[in-house]
Amino acid sequence: MATVVGLWLYFKSPARYIGFVWWQWFLGPEVRRLADFAKGGFTATSLIQVAPVVVTMICALTVVRHYRVLVERRGLPFLLIFMGLAYAYLIGVMSNGPMAATYDLAAWLYPVLIGFHIMVHAREYPKYRQAILDTFIWGMLFMGGYGLVQFFLMLAWDAMWMIGSQMASQGDPVRLGVRVFSTMNSSGPFALAMMAALTFTMAGTQSVRWVAGGVGFISFGLCMVRLTWGGWVIAMVLQIIKASNKVRVRILVGAVVLAGLSVPLLTFGPIADKMATRLQSITNLSDDNSYVARNEFYASFAKTVFTDVSGEGFGATGSSTKLSTSNGDLGKYGSFDSGVMNVPFVLGWPGSLMYLAGLGLLLTRSFRASFSLRDDKYAQASLSVAFAIVGMLVFTNTFRRSAE
Numbered sequence: 001m002a003t004v005v006g007l008w009l010y011f012k013s014p015a016r017y018i019g020f021v022w023w024q025w026f027l028g029p030e031v032r033r034l035a036d037f038a039k040g041g042f043t044a045t046s047l048i049q050v051a052p053v054v055v056t057m058i059c060a061l062t063v064v065r066h067y068r069v070l071v072e073r074r075g076l077p078f079l080l081i082f083m084g085l086a087y088a089y090l091i092g093v094m095s096n097g098p099m100a101a102t103y104d105l106a107a108w109l110y111p112v113l114i115g116f117h118i119m120v121h122a123r124e125y126p127k128y129r130q131a132i133l134d135t136f137i138w139g140m141l142f143m144g145g146y147g148l149v150q151f152f153l154m155l156a157w158d159a160m161w162m163i164g165s166q167m168a169s170q171g172d173p174v175r176l177g178v179r180v181f182s183t184m185n186s187s188g189p190f191a192l193a194m195m196a197a198l199t200f201t202m203a204g205t206q207s208v209r210w211v212a213g214g215v216g217f218i219s220f221g222l223c224m225v226r227l228t229w230g231g232w233v234i235a236m237v238l239q240i241i242k243a244s245n246k247v248r249v250r251i252l253v254g255a256v257v258l259a260g261l262s263v264p265l266l267t268f269g270p271i272a273d274k275m276a277t278r279l280q281s282i283t284n285l286s287d288d289n290s291y292v293a294r295n296e297f298y299a300s301f302a303k304t305v306f307t308d309v310s311g312e313g314f315g316a317t318g319s320s321t322k323l324s325t326s327n328g329d330l331g332k333y334g335s336f337d338s339g340v341m342n343v344p345f346v347l348g349w350p351g352s353l354m355y356l357a358g359l360g361l362l363l364t365r366s367f368r369a370s371f372s373l374r375d376d377k378y379a380q381a382s383l384s385v386a387f388a389i390v391g392m393l394v395f396t397n398t399f400r401r402s403a404e
Contacts, residue, residue: 006055015127017058018114019135024052026139026193030146030183037157042164053106059113066120077361078116084355085109088347092313100315100323104346107400108314115362129378137204140197141212143190147182147219154178161185171224180222188396191225196385199235201258202251203377213258227395234391235384242383244374251377305341311348318397339393359399363390 002024009017032048069075070082085108092101118128150158152175159173170187171179184190194216201213220228236255240248315324317333333345344352366383373379389398 002051003054003058006058010058010061014117014121015124015131018118018128019131021052021056021059021114022132022135022139024055025184025189026143027183028052029185033157033161036164037160042160044164053110056110056113057106059110059117062117062120063113069120074119074122075116077358077365078112078119080354080358080361081112084347084351084353084358085112087351087354088311088314090313091311091348091351092315092346095313096315096321096324100320101313103323104314104316104318104320104400107318107320111399133200133204133378134206136193136197136200137206137209137212140194140201140216141208143182143184143193144212144214144216144219147180147190147222148215150182151176151178151180151219151222179224180219182219182223187223187225188228191220191223191228192231192398194220194223195228195232195235195388198232198258199239199381199385199388200378202239202254203381210254210257217258227392231388231392235381235388238384238387239380242370242374242380243377247375247377247380301341305345308345309349311344311346311351313348314346316346317342338395339397339399342397343393343399363387 006017006020006024009020028049028051032046035046035048036042063070070079085105088108089101089105092104121128149155154173154175154177158178161167162170162173162178165185167186169179170181171177179187181187181190184193197216198213198220201209201216206212220232236251240251243251312333315321321333343355347355363386366386370379370383392398
């Protein structure tokens with residue numbers, strides 16, 4: 001049903017199709033949990049999770065239908081990115097097997113396909129702007145509100161998911177004990193979605209945007225993902241710097257309104273305690289185990305990454321390594337947090353040069369265009385989110401869809 005609706009929207013309303021893609025990723029994991037609960041038990045694999053993947057891959061039709069764009073000036077960045085991914089895929093097939101390489105390729109490919117689809121339909125920019133803003137504002141209202149319910153009540157199907165998937169990093173499956181992941185599978189992807197949605201709040205015109213921003217901001221805090229807290233600060237600072245004076249005042253006023261709606265609840269007993277503990281870990285980095293472990297990883301692994309000229313290819317890191325091991329467990333590099341290291345390690349020097357050159361061209365063009373769109377709050381917000389995503393590469397690979 002999701003595929004049929006996706007295909008219909010793709011041809012009927014390409015802009016609303018992109019909104020539908022986002023809703024699939026927003027709600028798909030929760031639908032899966034409800035289905036498991038109705039069936040009476042946790043299942044390790046679920047076909048329901050295929051729906052977002054298939055709906056997103058419909059974007060590949062845009063590449064087939066508009067392949068000539070790739071040889072035009074506007075399509076050159078995407079051509080370079082596709083070439084970099086193709087190189088890593090070939091290396092991955094030979095080194096890690098076709099299953100692992102294909103699974104990993106898909107995770108890298110989804111964002112690129114969506115970007116190419118939007119670029120091809122650039123003349124319909126107002127429709128895409130409205131569709132994306134509507135999706136993120138209403139999505140933040142729903143996911144943020146559900147996140148509060150999850151934190152204060154811990155519904156049975158969410159608890160079953162945490163126990164069955166053995167995700168100890170998400171806290172305890174009890175009320176007031178969970179790191180909020182709302183309708184998604186874990187707090188990381190949820191935090192990224194909230195970071196973008198909160199940035200878009202300042203660009204929206206929807207009447208519910210402040211209510212959505214209030215509940216979204218509280219849930220964003222309760223997910224306890226410090227990486228995205230920093231990314232949001234980067235996005236907001238860039239948004240203020242790049243905006244015109246008129247828009248800058250509106251953003252600052254909006255930030256004050258958002259703080260006024262959120263801060264009272266953030267000072268409430270159990271919420272205040274959790275926030276204080278997490279914020280204290282930022283100032284005491286020497287006692288932060290994850291920070292220390294990451295520093296050790298950078299120090300020990302840097303030489304391996306930057307001397308591996310050809311790269312290990314797709315399927316060498318992350319959850320895709322399960323498909324290249326005989327027992328289905330994570331491989332040697334199954335836990336790989338650094339995007340800065342992941343890109344050259346997987347893509348190699350040739351793939352990294354092509355991929356990063358294409359990405360650099362896209363960011364440069366977007367930065368230049370932002371000067372002629374200083375009064376367009378959505379354009380400034382989008383640019384801010386893009387640079388925040390790049391800034392978070394030090395801690396995780398934000399170039400690929402999270403497999404969690």
